Amino acid sequence: MFVGRFFPVLLLAVTVSSFAEAQQAKTENTDPEAIKNEIIRLQDEEDRALLRGDVDTLDRLWADQLLYPNDNGEVLTKAQRLAEARSKTHNFSVFRHDDIRVRVYNENTAVVTGYSTTLKKYKGQASRGPRRFSAVWVRLDGRWQMVAHQRTDMSRQ
Amino acid sequence: MRRIVLVLWLATSFLSSAGAQNKTDKTPDQEAAKKAVLKSETLFDQAMLANDTQTLSGVWADDFLYAGTGGEILNKAERLAQLKSGAVKYDALQRDDVRVAAYEDTVVVSGRYTSTLLIRDSGSWGPGGISHLESPGRLSGIALFTHVYARLNGRWQMILEHVTYITED
Numbered sequence: 001m002f003v004g005r006f007f008p009v010l011l012l013a014v015t016v017s018s019f020a021e022a023q024q025a026k027t028e029n030t031d032p033e034a035i036k037n038e039i040i041r042l043q044d045e046e047d048r049a050l051l052r053g054d055v056d057t058l059d060r061l062w063a064d065q066l067l068y069p070n071d072n073g074e075v076l077t078k079a080q081r082l083a084e085a086r087s088k089t090h091n092f093s094v095f096r097h098d099d100i101r102v103r104v105y106n107e108n109t110a111v112v113t114g115y116s117t118t119l120k121k122y123k124g125q126a127s128r129g130p131r132r133f134s135a136v137w138v139r140l141d142g143r144w145q146m147v148a149h150q151r152t153d154m155s156r157q
Numbered sequence: 158m159r160r161i162v163l164v165l166w167l168a169t170s171f172l173s174s175a176g177a178q179n180k181t182d183k184t185p186d187q188e189a190a191k192k193a194v195l196k197s198e199t200l201f202d203q204a205m206l207a208n209d210t211q212t213l214s215g216v217w218a219d220d221f222l223y224a225g226t227g228g229e230i231l232n233k234a235e236r237l238a239q240l241k242s243g244a245v246k247y248d249a250l251q252r253d254d255v256r257v258a259a260y261e262d263t264v265v266v267s268g269r270y271t272s273t274l275l276i277r278d279s280g281s282w283g284p285g286g287i288s289h290l291e292s293p294g295r296l297s298g299i300a301l302f303t304h305v306y307a308r309l310n311g312r313w314q315m316i317l318e319h320v321t322y323i324t325e326d
Contacts, residue, residue: 065258067267069301073323075256075267103220105307105316108262113222113230132228134319136305138263147258148265150303152321154228 030107039102039110039137042144047095055085063138063145071122071153094119108139116151130154187259193313194264194306195257201304201315205247210237218307218314226300226322248295249273252302264306264313270320273297299323 029035042061049057059082066078076084084090100114112135119128133151137144197216204212214237221233231239239245255268274296305317 063258063260065260065265067256067258067265067303069267069303069321071321071323073269073299073301075254075269075301103222103316105218105220106262106309108260109305109307109316111222111305111317113224115228130228132224132230134222134224134303134317136263136265136303136317138260140260147260147263148267148303148305150224150267150301150319150321152224152226152228152319 032104035104035107035110036102038144039112040100042137042146043097043100043112043135046146047092047097050085050090050092051095053085053088053091055082058082058085061146063140063147066146067148069150071151071156089123091121092118093121110137110144111135112137127153127155187261190259190264190308190313191257194259194266197306197313197315198266198304202250202252206250208240208243208246210241213237213240216315218309218316221315222317224317224319226320244277246275246277247272248275249297262308266302266304266306268302269323270300270302271298272300 029038045057046061048054049061059078062078062081064078066081068076068078068081070076096117096119098115098117100112102110102112104110114133116131116133117129118131119126121127131151131153133149135146136148138147139145200212201216203209204216214233217233217236219233221236223229223231223236225231249272251271252268253271255266258265276293276296300320300322302321303317303319304315306313307316309316
């Protein structure tokens with residue numbers, strides 16, 4: 001009785017929900033070139049956010065499960081990285097990235113590699129590299145987010 | 158009317174939470190992905206110690222990238238050639254503080270390696286050379302690594318290895 005009476009309503013809800021999901025999938029661009037452009041734009045956004053110490057933007061760009069091996073031999077989490085940004089433990093003054101390459105592996109995974117001579121201070125110690133870095137971006141819930149980042153300071157190797 | 162609104166709200170809430178969980182929460186699929194990737198990681202360590210390039214070739218995707226300890230970037234063919242040359246052999250390899258994060262089509266593994274390398278002939282290191290491995294001998298050290306796997310053609314394959322030495326003796 002109950003099911004019979006509300007069946008049209010349930011049917012409508014299922015249809016609306018499926019339509020919304022299909023629309024979201026439609027807007028998720030799977031063209032590799034479009035993905036590359038999007039990732040480059042997000043990398044730039046991250047650089048600017050790091051420069052300004054814009055924690056809200058970093059919180060949006062970094063995935064909750066971000067893994068970030070740092071120069072001191074620790075694998076930092078997103079919470080630890082955000083805490084560093086808030087406390088300005090990691091200060092960036094001039095960003096310079098070269099040889100940026102983006103590789104798209106499937107519709108949800110992209111890897112960026114590059115070369116950095118960014119001027120920064122970590123725990124009061126200034127460095128300019130050069131550094132080799134890699135960043136991994138994954139599409140989660142229709143939005144690209146950084147899930148891993150590692151760099152190698154070539155001047156220390 | 159109130160009943161209709163309630164039923165609509167319940168139905169859409171259920172459907173949207175089911176859709177969201179599929180992407181970010183721990184699902185059986187993601188647990189299975191972690192398990193499959195950790196199995197590949199064991200194979201990878203064993204193959205590195207045995208310098209078994211055939212197994213490594215199976216673990217690595219065709220578009221695999223290696224970001225090495227000297228800042229060099231090698232593709233799959235270059236990295237395999239480097240290991241095949243026998244210029245360097247891993248004598249010991251132990252990992253700790255390993256973290257794994259699984260997503261729909263991607264798995265990230267990060268941690269620390271304590272390793273010992275036997276460097277026989279630094280001259281054949283290949284593209285770019287590696288400044289800190291220029292003299293033959295034994296090199297021990299602790300390195301941080303990130304291994305990234307992607308689901309390609311239904312199979313988990315390593316697409317990136319980034320290694321950074323933290324200390325060396």
